[in-house]
Every structure is written in C-alpha cells, then in structure tokens.
Amino acid sequence: MLFNSLIFVVFFAIVYLLYLSLSHRWQNRMLLVASYVFYGAWDWRFLSLILASTIADYFCGLGIHASRDRRRRKALLLVSLTVNLGLLGFFKYYGFFTDNLQELAGLIGWNLDALTLNVILPVGISFYTFQTLSYTIDIYRGRLRPERNIFDFALFVAFFPQLVAGPIERAWRLLPQISLPRHIGLKEITDGAWLCLYGFFLKVFVADNLAPLVDRVFSMAGPVPGGEALTAVYAFAFQIFGDFAGYSSIAIGVAKLLGFDLMNNFLFPYLVTNPRDFWRNWHISLSTWLRDYLYIPLGGNRGGPTITQRNLFLTMLLGGLWHGAAWTFVLWGAYQGTTLILHRQFESRLPRLRLSGGAATAWYWLKVIFMFHVTCLGWLIFRAQSVGQVWEMLVAIFTNFTPLSWTTVYYLAMIAFYTWLVNVIQFIQRANGDVLAVAGLKGRWRWPIVTLMFYLMVVWGEYGSNEFIYFNF
Amino acid sequence: MSSFISTFERIWGRVLAEWGPLSPSFWTGLAVSTAVLGIAWFICRRFRSPWRGPACLVIFILAMRLVLFDNSFSWGFYSWAVDKEVGWRQGGVIKQEARKYHSYPHPVKYLVVGSSQTDAVYRSYAADHDEMVMFSLAGMGPMDFYLYREYIASFRPETILLFISEFDLARQPPWDAVKLGPAQGLDFLDLYAKVSPMIDVWPAAEGFLKEFGAGELFPEYKYGFVFRAFVDRFLKKSKALKLTNVHDIEMGENREDRIAQLSKMDPAGLDFGFSFLADFAKYCDAQGLEVVIVEGQYNPLAYSAHNLELNRRVKAQLSGLADRLEHCRFIPRTELMNFTPDDFHDASHVLLPKGREFSRRLVQYLEKGRN
Numbered sequence: 054m055l056f057n058s059l060i061f062v063v064f065f066a067i068v069y070l071l072y073l074s075l076s077h078r079w080q081n082r083m084l085l086v087a088s089y090v091f092y093g094a095w096d097w098r099f100l101s102l103i104l105a106s107t108i109a110d111y112f113c114g115l116g117i118h119a120s121r122d123r124r125r126r127k128a129l130l131l132v133s134l135t136v137n138l139g140l141l142g143f144f145k146y147y148g149f150f151t152d153n154l155q156e157l158a159g160l161i162g163w164n165l166d167a168l169t170l171n172v173i174l175p176v177g178i179s180f181y182t183f184q185t186l187s188y189t190i191d192i193y194r195g196r197l198r199p200e201r202n203i204f205d206f207a208l209f210v211a212f213f214p215q216l217v218a219g220p221i222e223r224a225w226r227l228l229p230q231i232s233l234p235r236h237i238g239l240k241e242i243t244d245g246a247w248l249c250l251y252g253f254f255l256k257v258f259v260a261d262n263l264a265p266l267v268d269r270v271f272s273m274a275g276p277v278p279g280g281e282a283l284t285a286v287y288a289f290a291f292q293i294f295g296d297f298a299g300y301s302s303i304a305i306g307v308a309k310l311l312g313f314d315l316m317n318n319f320l321f322p323y324l325v326t327n328p329r330d331f332w333r334n335w336h337i338s339l340s341t342w343l344r345d346y347l348y349i350p351l352g353g354n355r356g357g358p359t360i361t362q363r364n365l366f367l368t369m370l371l372g373g374l375w376h377g378a379a380w381t382f383v384l385w386g387a388y389q390g391t392t393l394i395l396h397r398q399f400e401s402r403l404p405r406l407r408l409s410g411g412a413a414t415a416w417y418w419l420k421v422i423f424m425f426h427v428t429c430l431g432w433l434i435f436r437a438q439s440v441g442q443v444w445e446m447l448v449a450i451f452t453n454f455t456p457l458s459w460t461t462v463y464y465l466a467m468i469a470f471y472t473w474l475v476n477v478i479q480f481i482q483r484a485n486g487d488v489l490a491v492a493g494l495k496g497r498w499r500w501p502i503v504t505l506m507f508y509l510m511v512v513w514g515e516y517g518s519n520e521f522i523y524f525n526f
Numbered sequence: 527m528s529s530f531i532s533t534f535e536r537i538w539g540r541v542l543a544e545w546g547p548l549s550p551s552f553w554t555g556l557a558v559s560t561a562v563l564g565i566a567w568f569i570c571r572r573f574r575s576p577w578r579g580p581a582c583l584v585i586f587i588l589a590m591r592l593v594l595f596d597n598s599f600s601w602g603f604y605s606w607a608v609d610k611e612v613g614w615r616q617g618g619v620i621k622q623e624a625r626k627y628h629s630y631p632h633p634v635k636y637l638v639v640g641s642s643q644t645d646a647v648y649r650s651y652a653a654d655h656d657e658m659v660m661f662s663l664a665g666m667g668p669m670d671f672y673l674y675r676e677y678i679a680s681f682r683p684e685t686i687l688l689f690i691s692e693f694d695l696a697r698q699p700p701w702d703a704v705k706l707g708p709a710q711g712l713d714f715l716d717l718y719a720k721v722s723p724m725i726d727v728w729p730a731a732e733g734f735l736k737e738f739g740a741g742e743l744f745p746e747y748k749y750g751f752v753f754r755a756f757v758d759r760f761l762k763k764s765k766a767l768k769l770t771n772v773h774d775i776e777m778g779e780n781r782e783d784r785i786a787q788l789s790k791m792d793p794a795g796l797d798f799g800f801s802f803l804a805d806f807a808k809y810c811d812a813q814g815l816e817v818v819i820v821e822g823q824y825n826p827l828a829y830s831a832h833n834l835e836l837n838r839r840v841k842a843q844l845s846g847l848a849d850r851l852e853h854c855r856f857i858p859r860t861e862l863m864n865f866t867p868d869d870f871h872d873a874s875h876v877l878l879p880k881g882r883e884f885s886r887r888l889v890q891y892l893e894k895g896r897n
Contacts, residue, residue, distance in 0.1 A: 059736055239576070463766030470757065496579045504583055508590075512750040513757075516737075 054094040056303045057256050057516070064091065065307065072311060077234040081208055084311070088213035092177070095217075099175035102140055107203075107210045109136040110185045114192045114199035114206075126193060133189040137182040144175055149378030177217030179375055183342055185210050188224040190346055197225055205231045214307040218300050220318040220338035227313075235312030247492035248306025254506045255299030255475060261515035262471045263292040266464055271436060279454035280461030282446045286433045288464065290425070291472045293432065294322065297336070302488075321483045323428070326420035327400070328392040331428060343372050362397070366390035376435075381443065385434040392427060471513075474505060541602060541624075546631035548598060556597065563589050595745050598627040608755035611764075614642070614664035615703035616751050622663070622677065630681055634659045636889070637683035639674075641666040643822070644689040646875040651885030658885070659683070665700040668803035673707035673717075675809045685892065686815055688803075690844065691822035692836040693874060695799035696791045701734035706751075709742050720801065727794045784873035788828035793836055800843050811851045819844050820888060821859040825870040862887050 054061050068087045072080055093100050113133040117126045188209070191197035200206040209228050215221075270277060270285035277285075301318035308315045320334040332340040348368040354361040366387070373386015408416050437443040455461070482490045491502055563585055570581045594600055601624035609617050635657035638648040645662035652658040661678060663670060671678070671688070678686065710717055718735055725732045741748030763769065803819075810817045821841065841858060848856035862884060869880040876884070 459762065459766045463761050463763065466761045470761075496582075500579045500583050500586075504586060507583075507587070508746060511744050511746040512753045514747075514750075516740075 054091055056300065056307075057253060060094075069310065073237075080235075081205055081231060084213070085204055085208045085211065088208065088211040088216060091213040092211065092216055095176050099178075102144075102175055102178065103181060103211055106137055106140065106182060106185050107207045109133060110189050110210070111200075111203055111206050113189050115201070117189065117192050118199045130189055130193045134186065137186050141178055141182045144178055146374075146378045180219045180221055181210055181216060183221050183339075183375075184223075187221075187342065187346060191224055200224075200228050200232070202232070212308075212313075214304040214311070214313075215315055218297070218304070219336075220301055220304065220316050221342050222315060222338070226316060230313050237310070237312045241309050241312060244489055244492055245306045245309035247489065248302045248309060250306075250503070250506060251478070251491070252299045252302030252304075252306060254510055255295040255302060257514035257516060258295075258506075258509050259471050259475050260292045260295030260299060261517065262513065263288045263295070263468065264515075266467055267292055267436065271438065271442070276453065277446060277449045278458060278460070279449040279452070280458050281464060282449045283454070284461055284464035284468065286429045286436070286446075288468050289436045290323070290429050290432050291468060291475075293435075294319070295475065317488060320488065321479050323425055324421055324479060324483050326417065326424050328389070328396045328424070328427065331424065332389075332393070339372065339375070343368050347371060362394045365393050365397070369393060380440055381434055381437050384440060384443070385431055388431050388434055392431075474502075474509065478502070537602070537606065541598075541628075543631070545625050545628040547629055548627055549629040552598070552627040556592075559588075559592050559596070563592070591745060595623075595749060598624050604752050608752060608759055611755035611759045612751055613703075615700070615706065616755075618663040619706045620752065622661070622674075626677055626680070630659070632656060634681045634683040636685050636687050637661060637678065637681050638687045638689075639666070639671060639678055640689050641694070643693070643824075643874045646871070646878065647689055647881040648687070648885050650878040650882035651889070655889075658889075663703070665703045667694050667697070667699055667704075668799045668806065669699045669704055670707060671806040672802040672809075673704070673710065675806055677708060679810065679813050679815060682815075684816060686810060686817045687888070688817065688819045689822040690803065690819050690840075691824065692791060692796070692833065692840045693788070693822060693824045695803070695840055696793055696796045696836060697799075698728050698730075698792070698795055699734075699799075701728075701730045705734050705737045705741060706748060707738070709745070710738075711742075714739065714742055720798075724795070724798055785825055785828045788824055788833075788873050790830070791833055791836055793839075796836065796839065800840075800847075804847055807847060807851055807854045811853045814853065816853045816855070817851075818892065819848065819854070819856045820862070821857065823859055823865050824874045825867055825872070826865070827867050828873055857888075857891070862891060 054064060064087075068083070071083055075083055089100055089103075092103065110133050113129045116129045120126050120129070188197070192199050200209065205228070208231050209222075209224060212222075212227070212231075267285050267289045270281050271289075273281075298319035305315045305318070316338055318336060318338050320337070322331055322335040325331050325334055348364055351364040351367060352360055353364060356364075367390070369390030370383065370386040373382045373384070373389065376382045376385070406416060433446060434443050437446065478491055481494070482488050484490070485493070487493070491499060493499075494502070566585050567582070567589075570578060570585060573581070601620055605617070605620045605624055609620065612620070636659070638644060638652065638658060638660045640662055642662065642664050644666075645660060648658065648660060649662075652660050659681065661674075661681070668690075717738070721731050721735055725735075737747075758764070807817050807819075821844070841856075844856045845858075848854045865876055865880060865884070869876050871877055
C-alpha cells in the first residue's frame with residue numbers, strides 16, 4: 054500500500070475516522086491492527102517476520118531488565134541481535150553472499166549452484182529491525198525501561214506511518230507517545246496536512262517526474278555523452294531527495310495527524326558545506342542510529358585520530374551495506390566514509406577565511422556547490438547498476454563532455470523546472486531553521502505557495518505506480 | 527501590438543465563420559460565474575477566521591478554472607499554440623472544447639460522428655457540402671459516443687451518421703484517450719458500474735476509472751496535457767530527445783502488421799462496446815435525433831473466419847437495436863458499396879475519393895428513403 058495511492062487514502066480515511074472516535078486504549082489496538090493490515094497488503098506472509106521480531110525483543114527486553122546477572126543479560130541481548138540481524142542477513146544478504154561465493158568458487162572450478170535460493174526481500178525489514186534493535190540495546194545499557202504491554206510494544210515495532218521506510222524511531226521517543234494519551238489540536242492537523250502535502254509534492258512532482266530522465270540515461274546502451282551523464286546524476290540527486298524526503302514527510306505528517314511526533318528525517322541536505330553537515334541533514338534517523346549504536350560502541354573519537362578514522366570508515370561502510378546487497382552500495386559507503394575522514398583531516402588544517410558581506414555569501418555558495426558535486430559523485434555510485442557503470446559514466450563526464458548539446462540543455466531545464474519550488478521552500482525552511490516554516494508563514498505568503506504546489510501537483514504530477522526507492526532497502 | 531490585434535481578428539474571424547458566434551448560454555454562464563466569484567471574494571476578504579485562507583484558495587482555484595478551461599478563447603489559444611505538441615486525440619479534444627461554446631452557424635442535416643476511420647470515409651464529401659458536419663476524434667468508439675452524447679446533441683442535427691463494425695465494437699477502448707472525455711457528474715457512477723466488470727479482461731480499465739474520476743474533480747488534472755505541451759514546446763522536447771512527432775507519421779505505415787493484428791479480433795469487448803452504442807442511441811432517440819448506423823468496413827485482407835463470425839453477430843445486434851428504437855436505422859453496406867483492398871490506405875482507413883463515393887451514395891440512399 055503506497056502512500057501515493059488511492060487505496061492508502063481510503064485506508065487512512067477509515068483509520069482516522071475510527072481513531073478519532075475511540076478511547077486511547079482502543080486507539081492503540083486499532084492502530085496495531087491497521088498497521089498489520091497496511092503491511093499485510095504487500096505480502097501477509099512477511100507479517101510473521103515482524104511478529105517474530107516483536108516477540109523476541111519483547112521477551113528479551115523484559116529478561117534483560119529483570120536480570121542482574123551480567124552473562125544472562127548479555128546472552129539475552131545476543132538472542133535479540135541474532136534474531137534481528139539473522140532475519141535481516143538472511144532475507145537481505147543471502148543472495149549477495151551466495152552469488153559472490155559461487156563466483157569465487159567458480160574461479161577455482163567448484164560448482165556451488167545448490168546454494169541458490171530465490172529469497173524475496175520483505176519490505177521495510179532494514180527499518181524495523183534497526184528500530185527494535187535499538188530497544189533491546191538501550192535496555193541493556195540501562196537507558197530504557199522495557200514496555201510491559203505487549204500490544205503497545207507491537208505497535209512500536211509496526212506503527213504503519215514509519216514501518217516500511219522510517220524514520221527509524223527510538224523507543225525512548227516513541228513508546229511514551231504510545232503509552233500516554235495523545236492530543237490532536239488544530240496545530241497538529243495543520244502541521245500534519247502541510248507535511249503530507251509537501252511530501253506528496255516531493256514525490257509526485259519532483260521525484261517521479263525526474264525518474265524517467267534518470268532511468269533513460271542510466272539504462273542507455275552504448276556510450277553515454279558526458280553532459281547527459283552529469284545532468285542525469287544531478288537529476289538523481291533531486292529524485293532521491295524528493296522520493297525519500299517525500300516519503301518521510303508524509304510519514305511524519307500522517308503520524309502528526311494521529312497525534313504522534315516523529316523525528317525529522319531530512320532538513321536541507323543540499324544547502325550544506327561539508328560531509329559532516331550533510332549527514333546531519335540527510336536520513337537523520339539512520340545516521341544518528343549508526344552514530345549511537347555503531348560508531349560510539351566502536352570507540353567513536355576516543356581512541357585518537359587513526360582509530361576515529363577507522364571507526365568513521367567502518368560505520369559508513371556498514372551504512373552503505375545497510376542500503377542494499379550490492380558492491381555499489383559498499384563502494385558508496387566507503388566513499389562516504391572517505392569524504393568524512395578527509396573533511397575531518399582538512400577542516401582543522403585549512404586556514405579560516407575571515408570574510409563578511411557579499412564575499413562571505415559568495416564563499417558560502419561556492420562551498421555549497423562544491424559539496425553538492427561531492428554528494429553527486431556519491432549518488433552516481435549509489436544509482437549505478439554496477440561498479441563498471443560508475444567508471445563508464447565518470448569517463449564520459451571527464452572525457453566526452455559536450456556542455457551545450459540540446460539534450461543536456463533540455464535535461465538541465467527539466468531539472469530547473471521540477472526543482473525550483475522545492476529549492477525556494479528549502480531556502481525558507483533553512484532561513485527559519487524549521488521544516489514547518491512554510492506552514493507558519495503569513496497567509497498572504499502561505500496560500501500562494503500552497504496553491505502553486507496544488508497546481509504543479511495536479512497538472513504536472515506523475516501518478517504512475519512508481520514505488521518509493523527506499524522500499525528496496 | 528497592432529499586428530497582434532490584426533492576427534487575433536483574422537483568426538477569430540475564421541473561427542466565427544466556421545463555428546458560429548459564441549452561444550448566449552456561454553455569455554450567461556460567464557457573467558453568473560464571474561459575479562458569484564466576485565461576491566464570494568469580497569465576502570471572504572472581510573471575513574476574519576482561520577478558514578479565510580482556504581476559502582480564498584478555493585475561490586482562486588475556481589477563478590483559475592474559469593480563465594483556463596471555461597471559455598473558447600483559452601482553448602482556441604491552446605489549439606493554436608500546442609496543436610503540434612500533443613497527440614491526435616488531445617488535439618481533437620482541444621478543438622472540441624473550444625467549439626462547444628459556439629452556436630453552430632447553420633442547421634446541421636448530417637452530423638458524422640466517429641474515429642479517423644469514419645473521418646476518412648466522409649471528410650472529402652463534407653468539405654464541400656455544408657449540410658454535412660464532422661465530429662471526429664482519433665480512436666473514437668462507442669464509449670466516446672456515450673461520453674460526448676450531450677455535445678453531439680447540442681448540434682441539433684437531423685441525422686447522426688455512424689460507421690460501425692466489429693472493428694469498433696470488439697476492440698479495447700484507447701483508455702488514455704477516452705479518459706479525456708467530458709465530465710459526467712453523477713452519471714460517472716453509471717460509467718463506473720459499466721466499466722468496472724471489465725477490469726478482469728482489460729486491467730488498464732482500472733487506471734482509466736481512477737483517472738476519469740480524478741478528472742471529474744480536477745479538470746486541471748484531465749487537461750494537464752495542455753500545460754505539459756507548453757513546457758515541451760518551450761524546451762523543444764522533441765528536438766532534444768529526437769522524438770518522432772505523431773503528426774509526422776504517415777498514414778499507411780506498418781500496413782501489413784496492422785492487417786495481421788486486425789485479423790485476430792478479440793470478441794471479449796463486443797457486448798461492452800455494444801452496450802455503450804445502445805445507450806447512446808437510446809439517448810438520441812429520447813431527444814428525437816435520428817441515428818443512422820451504417821455498417822462499417824475495414825480492409826478485406828484482414829477478413830478471417832473468426833472475424834466474419836463476429837460480423838454476423840454484430841449485424842444481428844445492430845439491426846436488433848434499430849428495430850427497438852423509433853429514431854434509429856441500420857444500413858448494411860451491401861445496400862451501398864463494398865470497399866476492396868485497393869480502396870484502403872492501410873488496415874482501416876479508406877482513400878479519400880473512395881470515401882467520397884461512399885458518402886455520395888449514402889446521402890442519395892437516405893434522400894431516396896425520405897422522398
């Protein structure tokens with residue numbers, strides 16, 4: 054059930070009407086059923102995985118909290134890690150692992166075809182396993198008390214707005230909102246409606262209109278002209294932002310309409326000047342998860358520069374692999390790790406320019422443009438179908454660049470047309486430091502923007518059955 | 527500026543000569559809509575409430591619809607500006623939308639309704655006979671007759687001429703084109719009831735229902751192709767992506783493939799197509815408009831035992847329909863003339879001189895019947 058489908062609109066309308074008419078306790082029960090229906094609409098068989106994860110973590114959480122025996126606590130944590138990472142590993146990485154093993158074995162003449170299994174990737178498994186893992190880890194660390202009501206805990210795992218593509222919530226944020234009565238006032242409704250509208254706009258106007266352009270270039274047979282390759286990467290940068298930030302915005306908006314306050318997942322990732330700030334603005338729920346449950350446990354920045362760099366690299370490498378079972382994602386993770394390390398290296402060594410006024414603004418924009426291109430190189434690796442294609446496109450960009458071919462100009466114009474309003478909105482959000490800034494503008498500014506979004510969505514929106522990119526992760 | 531005004535006068539003069547003056551109902555509708563929106567805006571500006579913003583937004587959207595869609599000038603401009611950027615059907619829809627606000631300049635004796643196949647049969651004759659008027663859209667079929675029934679009736683013709691065979695009744699409607707049909711209001715429920723059982727046969731029908739439903743509420747969505755075409759024209763999309771414009775495709779291309787396809791007609795849609803034709807004929811009957819269903823023909827090279835069997839079924843259905851309705855006639859083509867394979871451009875479109883000959887015989891036949 055996609056957020057941008059008629060069936061979801063009908064589903065949510067029914068859920069919302071029921072929700073508003075029920076008491077808090079029954080709201081939670083109904084939301085749990087609705088969440089299972091929402092997930093089961095894809096493939097009801099995979100509900101068993103969510104249930105397995107829920108039951109394992111519920112009892113492990115209680116067991117860890119109740120036990121004073123360190124070894125027993127560790128054993129229970131290990132059970133939770135094994136169940137969650139085992140499910141994730143099998144469903145997401147089995148095929149990748151066996152394919153590579155078969156290829157390696159083939160080199161020395163062994164035939165391992167018997168290992169081949171056609172494993173389907175359950176939607177959202179990477180998201181809800183990380184969410185539940187944080188729950189047991191936090192209890193193990195003594196930072197969280199376990200939830201005793203199994204239905205409320207099940208809702209924490211399966212809460213439908215953020216079940217399949219995040220934001221990856223933390224138990225300490227979401228569980229109290231489930232346990233305690235929620236308030237739905239005019240502010241929640243207007244903010245929720247704005248976030249939903251903005252999310253739909255990002256998806257149907259920005260992402261899905263740029264998708265054909267990107268697909269066309271990335272699936273071209275034969276050599277790709279450099280100009281087209283570069284513009285396709287620019288287009289993909291906005292496509293993936295529109296797609297993923299759009300999904301997150303709808304998820305947060307839908308949750309807000311239900312009285313929940315989910316964490317921001319995206320801020321202004323293309324208005325930053327360095328890789329560290331990029332990860333503070335992009336997929337925030339994942340980057341903070343990786344920081345809290347991987348980077349810091351590895352030692353963080355406590356072991357000197359070399360250890361810090363190792364930790365950064367390993368964290369981003371695994372973060373890359375989290376996105377998908379392919380070498381391009383491993384390479385992308387390595388690239389992100391490298392940019393963070395380089396930034397850390399150069400940040401303290403480069404002299405600080407003392408600029409003011411127009412010069413400072415120009416310098417800021419130069420850095421933004423440079424950082425955008427650093428990010429785009431990452432997106433090229435991310436989007437490419439193989440490592441070979443990354444190389445081919447890079448060669449095309451640097452050796453076969455015809456800047457003003459009509460196709461390139463057309464692609465640039467398309468990108469400008471489909472992204473100008475989202476860029477204006479991003480500027481407004483950044484200037485106010487708030488993703489809800491447009492909703493808070495005075496009526497004479499807010500309504501024209503809303504009207505324009507409405508017209509652009511209705512007239513130029515793409516309403517095919519394009520799935521969200523992050524459903525594959 | 528003066529050249530702009532003179533160009534406008536020249537084009538508008540041609541429009542008035544061909545389509546007639548703007549109808550009184552258009553002027554009344556425009557005046558009432560403008561007054562209502564003006565009063566609503568005036569009240570809204572003085573109304574202090576959290577709902578003022580959304581109310582102003584709704585008024586603004588309705589005013590935009592009035593400017594963009596509810597007048598002949600806008601549609602005439604779209605036709606002039608983007609006719610070459612849109613497909614055949616879309617271009618036809620733009621012209622039809624512009625034309626619907628005009629009162630036809632003289633009485634219409636014969637109104638020919640149908641697809642490009644029908645257009646090829648009657649166009650040459652209609653060009654120099656004022657009493658015959660054409661309303662043709664690319665791919666137009668029985669479902670379109672039903673959707674455009676009010677527009678067709680607005681010509682007040684003495685006789686509506688159709689050119690129908692199993693070719694029209696058995697084929698799957700071109701959903702992407704049919705969805706551009708006029709808003710149906712509550713009749714959409716009837717349309718939904720008719721189309722939804724066909725989703726199992728033609729899965730694309732589901733998308734059609736959703737899109738048509740969306741178009742009922744949001745004309746901006748239905749007519750989005752116009753504004754997309756403006757952007758495509760401005761950015762020169764065809765040149766950039768080296769696309770072949772549909773208007774540059776020669777009639778008769780892929781003739782053999784089309785004939786081969788046509789020889790394997792799918793009977794699944796026969797009753798579906800016929801039900802829309804019957805509803806259209808009943809509507810016209812109730813309005814006192816005569817419908818003459820002429821048995822259509824496609825290239826005889828595509829005849830097969832299977833198609834001939836379908837032809838027998840179709841003829842029985844059509845003559846049964848004509849028998850049931852007071853103002854409906856069915857004319858088998860054996861009464862007029864049979865086209866030979868050499869008379870066709872391709873699988874379904876006849877050569878203009880042959881079509882002219884057919885039209886002449888049909889008019890003679892009808893006149894003889896009247897006398």
